[in-house]
Amino acid sequence: MPRPLAALLTALAALAPVPAPAAIDTHRVATAHYGNDAPWYEARIPFFESADPAIDRVYYYRWMIVRAHQRDLGERGFITTEFLDDVGWQLEPWASLNDATGFHLGEARWMHDRRPADDYIAFMYTGGNDRHFTDYLAASVYDRYLVDGDRAAAIRHLPAMRTLYTQWDDHFDAARGLYWVEPLLDATEYTISSIDASGGLDGFTGGDAFRPSINAYMVANARAIARLSRLAGEEPAIAADYDRRAATLAGRMEEALFIPALGHFADRHRSTNAHVRAFAPIRGRELVGYLPWTFDVARDDPQLAAAWRHLLSAEELGGRFGMRTVEPSYEHYMRQYRYDGGGHDGGRRECQWNGPVWPYQTTQVLTGMANLLDHYRHSPVTRGDYLRLLRQYTALHQQGGRLDLEENYEPDTGLPIVGLARSHHYFHSGYVDLILTGLVGIRPRADDVLEVNPLLPAAGEPQALAWFRVQDVPYHGHRVAVTWDADGSHYGRRGLAIEVDGREVARRPGLERIVLPLRRAALPAIERPVDRAVQLVRGAFPKGSASTGTDAEKVHDAIDGRVWFMPELGNGWSSAPAPAAQWYAVDFGKPVSLSRAELAFFADGGRYAVPRGYRVQAWVDGTWQDLRARADAPLANGITHARWPATTTSRVRVTFDLAPNRAMRLVELKLF
Incomplete structure (x- = not known):
């Protein structure tokens, strides 16, 4: 092959897109670690x-x-x-x-x-x-x-x-x-x-x-x-x-x-x-x-x-x-x-x-x-x-x-x-x-620069880490990924690589500090929906009430603004296992306009199970009326959503149809 042609092909190869390492399957990983609560993490974490x-x-x-x-x-x-x-x-x-x-x-x-x-x-x-x-x-x-x-x-x-x-x-x-x-x-x-x-x-x-x-x-x-x-x-x-x-x-x-x-x-x-x-x-x-x-x-x-x-x-x-x-x-x-x-x-x-x-x-x-x-x-x-x-x-x-x-x-x-x-x-x-900042080595800076310096020992040393990848890291308005593969056996290419917004921008054969210019991008506005059901002061509005399990502290727990599903420390209102029809209500003490709810149910495969169904009701003209809600099926250890046309009311009640011989635990009821 003539040398000029060879040089041209080499130059063209250098300009060709470099395939990035295989991305982490974030949905699979989130589901494996968090089950039904995976959507919260998929939207938020690297x-x-x-x-x-x-x-x-x-x-x-x-x-x-x-x-x-x-x-x-x-x-x-x-x-x-x-x-x-x-x-x-x-x-x-x-x-x-x-x-x-x-x-x-x-x-x-x-x-x-x-x-x-x-x-x-x-x-x-x-x-x-x-x-x-x-x-x-x-x-x-x-x-x-x-x-x-x-x-x-x-x-x-x-x-x-x-x-x-x-x-x-x-x-x-x-x-x-x-x-x-x-x-x-x-x-x-x-x-x-x-x-x-x-x-x-x-x-x-x-x-x-x-x-x-x-x-x-x-x-x-x-x-x-x-x-x-x-x-x-x-x-x-x-x-x-x-x-x-x-x-x-x-x-x-x-x-x-x-x-x-x-x-x-x-x-x-x-x-x-x-x-x-x-x-x-x-x-x-x-x-x-x-x-x-x-x-x-x-x-x-x-x-x-x-x-x-x-x-x-x-x-x-x-x-x-x-x-x-x-x-x-x-x-x-x-x-x-x-x-x-x-x-x-x-x-x-x-x-x-x-x-x-x-x-x-x-x-x-x-x-x-x-x-x-x-x-x-x-x-x-x-x-x-x-x-x-x-x-x-x-x-x-x-x-x-x-x-x-x-x-x-x-x-x-x-x-x-x-x-x-x-x-x-x-x-x-x-x-x-x-x-x-340490293992991966992203060293945040005030200027328009991305600096990465993984603190890993060299391959062959006792604490060496053969490979890692982090992706979807928010930095100056971009999404950054960093990949390390000591010998290329895991990701198919040896070395340290950096991607910005899905495009590889740097690669080195070994572990070293990489410093790259990175112009910051505009950030989206922060959305701030307000949960109207949170009770901060016991005895003050909004006030919760329930059909069974009426211990005041447990009733409060369902509207205290906290959501977790860890069995070591129970959280929320727990019903009795019977009757099958139960309810939890919130009294706002004044009219409020509401159009959606988030319900967090805890289930443990034993005493507590999600209800078979539920209805969202509003207090209108002196009576409870069903809201025309588009309601998700009850979800265990995750967030269940319900939406309806905006309605002004002073009280909301959710009625539940319990599974046979099972109690339910409402970790949190949020109303927006």
């Missing part, structure tokens, strides 16, 4: 598969946790809860807590449905954040912007961000140049500082300390406010002020909270008492010392980075089944102080941070380790270490063959410690974000 089935299972389980913890507040939109059911220390009547908001937003920013994160942020900045705990809310808002690129949403709450930041002045010691907090209000009761401040007798309260956590959060929040201020086009002096605050605080953290004798960031006591001395460092290493890397506060310095060796040591913070919150050398390591009910009677153990594994800090530390591996030059940890610890964390989600993440764990056995009813499917941590 899909992932890999050579490690355990990671895959937990990835999809963690999306189920996201779904279960979304609470619809009606006109105030959605928030995300920490516990599936109510606890005594939540903010009423919302059932919100602010300590895990950063994790909630870190997961939700990867959803195609932007409403949950948007509503949640608005809630937190319009009275929903009571500073019950420390948090890094402003930083989380900015991190969400790095994924979706929605400038208007990111800057909407800037005044409230600055107000909230200033409110923390009541925990700032100007003489020390540091923030302090009681460990309990840092969501970490029974730490070294609180236990030692009590003389070893207690530690649930007390023990105020200058901690790496609150100070790292405040650096991250100040940086975020500065960046968002610039994004909003505000007076440059405003951003400069917050940049100065962040830089000064970060420098002071290193000066005061990196303890050379420990080779670790650690607390210093705030006050002197009979047991501790003001500004003396605590007498041991804690996992919280890695948070300066979680928020990129730590300098890229070999002496600081050496602290990570303590995490890799089985005698120090590296437990066999998880990261210890305190090292075993501490005098009160794993000493149990508190039991369910508050007594010291040897009953069921309550939460403590003096050694147990907590998914909360495990998530933070893995995020910090990913940062260390991605953009720090000095690191004693490897990508193999990252995958090993990610897999260790993954294993904690498995409880005797079923998936159930609980509050905390034994570091040497991996068994749950607390195990109370409230502990099931606990949303006090993150996982999806670790997979997408």
